Amino acid sequence: MREVKYAQLSDLEAIVAIDQQVIGHANRRGEIERAIREQACLVIKEGNLKGFLLFHTEFFENAFVSLIIIVPEERRKGYASSLLKYFEKISPRKKIFSSTNQSNNEMQKVFHKNGYSLSGMIENLDPGDPELIYFKYKENH
Template sequence: MVSLIKSQLSDLDEIVNIDREVIGSDGRRKYIKKAIEEERCIAIKNEFSFVGFLIYDIHFFDCSFISLIIVKPTERRKGYATCLIDYFISISPTKKIFSSTNQSNKRMQEVFKENGFIQSGYVENLDDGDPEIIYFKST
């Protein structure tokens, strides 16, 4: 059984723990907390615990931008990222949705392609030698 919820502050520690598992620190704790407070963080739970989350905003040229999709490493390849994306598409406050990933992140590129996103451009110089690919989908 999978459930998707708008995250609450009481979920913060569990969500930050997932992020820490992936990036090795809790350096995004304030960012995640702010997203939860602003109701821009969606979490996904299996029958046992939180397994992932998505954070978005609408400051990308007044369009929705999925800024972060994180799934616990032990729970990847089980459709959780797709569930988060599908749910976000159903509630998106704008018709245009953008996101991005590094050129080196082949797994995330596949997730975007499998979910109907198309490449919309590149941004150089964010990470040295690893351009950011912008993805787009219209609802």
């Protein structure tokens, strides 16, 4: 059964392993551990861990989903959408923002599928690959 919930410290190693598999290093370990301790990390499990989401709620007094990572062989099965939908339900803020690189077509599709609108672009974060900002009003705002 698919389950989305707040990550626990017992999930840390599995989350870091997924992150390392995707980005090639474990440099975000401290950030992930801090997010778990602050209840700013969600995980999705269906048997085992399929992915995670990190968020902040103080982005210009709005919510910001800073990272969604799904195990590569488990992508395109709705896990990212499930994480986003759960976050939308629990977000204490009415406006939710997120971003992805212009080159990340799959994540752009996830945002569009879930009703997020393009809100802007930031140049110079990753040379030659602008960051696209997406936005959605929380349901029942």
